[in-house]
Amino acid sequence: MKFQKRDWFFVAIIVVVLGIFILISGKEKTKLVPQNADHQKFHDMIKAGKTKKEVDPLCEACHDGVKIAFPKDHPAKPGGQPMRCLFCHKIKR
Ligand code: HEC
Ligand code: HEC
Structure with a gap:
């Protein structure tokens, strides 16, 4: 040819x-979402059929950038909306 x-x-x-x-x-x-006491309920919620979008906003209860600081190079929060944590940080299956 x-x-x-x-x-x-x-x-x-x-x-x-x-x-x-x-x-x-x-x-x-x-990094994956850790499988420990702090995060187990999120693994369970995803397994129970909750969407990532429903679970995402709950992360900020602890990961608000103050109680637990984000790394310096962490992707920025889109204006006003909760971050789509689980879009990047996967739940291990
Ligand atoms: C009850 C408090 C709490 C909630 C809610 C929480 N986390 Fe965490 N998370 C922690 C703590 C504590 C650490 C360890 C912090 C550190 O290493 O400085 C951590 C660490 C992490 C890490 C880093 C793991 C690693 O390997 O270093 C990721 C990724 C993470 N969390 C994602 C999430 C996501 C996604 C959600 C929402 C679904 C969430 N977390 C909700 C407390 C929480
Ligand atoms: C656009 C993708 C993206 C989104 C959205 C995102 N992250 Fe991250 N995150 C990263 C990257 C990239 C890193 C740095 C590399 C790594 O640690 O895996 C990181 C690092 C982290 C770390 C530190 C891990 C370590 O090294 O100890 C934590 C904790 C974390 N993210 C939690 C969250 C939480 C909670 C949310 C939602 C509020 C979130 N991230 C949303 C991409 C994202």
């Missing part, structure tokens, strides 16, 4: 998509 300009364009797209995929997966090292 002879490669034409169009084929190279296709190859380039695949390379870019793969590259982004690898880049993102490399960053997926965010």
